[in-house]
Amino acid sequence: MLMDEAASLPENIQLVRNEHGRAFLDISHPRVKARIALQGAHITSCVPTGQGDLLWMSPENDARPDRPIRGGIPICWPYFGNERPGPSHGIARTSDWRLTGAVDTGDMIRLSLELPRGIIKHHLPDDDWQLQVEFELGSSLSIALRTTNSGGRAQVLSQALHSYLPVRDIHETRLWGLEGAEFFDQLTGVDHHRQQGPVTFSGEVDRIYHGHASAIQLDDSSQHYLVVTREGSESVVIWNPWTDKSQRLGQFPADGYKTMVCIEAANAGPDHRVLAPGESHTLVTQISRV
Numbered sequence: 703m704l705m706d707e708a709a710s711l712p713e714n715i716q717l718v719r720n721e722h723g724r725a726f727l728d729i730s731h732p733r734v735k736a737r738i739a740l741q742g743a744h745i746t747s748c749v750p751t752g753q754g755d756l757l758w759m760s761p762e763n764d765a766r767p768d769r770p771i772r773g774g775i776p777i778c779w780p781y782f783g784n785e786r787p788g789p790s791h792g793i794a795r796t797s798d799w800r801l802t803g804a805v806d807t808g809d810m811i812r813l814s815l816e817l818p819r820g821i822i823k824h825h826l827p828d829d830d831w832q833l834q835v836e837f838e839l840g841s842s843l844s845i846a847l848r849t850t851n852s853g854g855r856a857q858v859l860s861q862a863l864h865s866y867l868p869v870r871d872i873h874e875t876r877l878w879g880l881e882g883a884e885f886f887d888q889l890t891g892v893d894h895h896r897q898q899g900p901v902t903f904s905g906e907v908d909r910i911y912h913g914h915a916s917a918i919q920l921d922d923s924s925q926h927y928l929v930v931t932r933e934g935s936e937s938v939v940i941w942n943p944w945t946d947k948s949q950r951l952g953q954f955p956a957d958g959y960k961t962m963v964c965i966e967a968a969n970a971g972p973d974h975r976v977l978a979p980g981e982s983h984t985l986v987t988q989i990s991r992v
């Protein structure tokens with residue numbers, strides 16, 4: 703985004719740069735405060751008025767422009783994890799996006815960004831995609847990621863909105879809404895496990911639940927639940943790195959696993975999509991505190 707475009711932003715939105723030169727959109731609205739990095743169209747904070755942050759951010763994040771951000775909501779696209787050769791979780795989270803729209807509706811801020819096609823072509827010369835994201839920031843957070851196959855042949859898409867959510871204490875955290883769902887355990891490579899009761903945490907968890915579309919409630923034994931809903935998604939990734947992996951992860955403190963969990967609205971594993979020429983698919987997640 704150019705500086706002269708910043709001049710036409712609504713007064714509640716400012717373009718700022720950190721000491722490393724990374725550009726952020728800072729939103730300060732009567733209903734919400736939020737921050738979005740232009741690299742990755744990556745939301746790093748969303749604080750509805752009167753609430754705590756809906757998102758977890760690593761305190762060790764140095765936010766240098768050449769590294770993915772640890773926390774918030776990385777956009778994993780056009781493949782999840784290592785489903786294709788290349789950087790983990792694809793190219794969108796480390797690429798520079800362009801702001802295409804910013805509106806203050808009174809109740810919320812609505813922001814649209816796109817990943818320029820030239821950048822996609824540069825990284826993935828054999829692919830033909832258009833990619834846009836829309837954020838709705840108010841008393842809750844909603845993200846809609848729209849992918850269009852702009853090529854002449856069918857293309858495979860897998861992806862995730864990799865939401866890092868705060869918890870008071872992971873040992874006392876339960877996820878409701880996945881009871882009875884089937885999951886693929888990424889740690890063992892074994893599929894078709896069935897979830898018994900709520901998801902609890904006493905070690906590393908890295909699972910793709912599939913054939914599942916309903917809401918998930920994050921219960922960390924505090925007064926409120928975080929509720930995660932999805933559209934265009936029949937898979938959800940649940941991840942906590944626990945002790946050993948926390949030591950190996952970049953920009954992640956050794957005890958970081960205690961205060962976060964990822965609930966990632968996805969099209970991953972068996973829920974990957976095949977888009978015909980001209981076809982679009984929109985992946986949506988909404989996070990609210992109730």
Ligand SMILES: O=P(O)(O)OC[C@H]1O[C@@H](O)[C@H](O)[C@@H](O)[C@@H]1O
Pocket residue numbers: 783790791864888908909939941951966
């Ligand atoms: O370190 P990255 O590339 O940000 O990935 C973090 C985690 O992302 C999760 O979605 C994966 O299921 C994990 O396997 C992975 O470790």
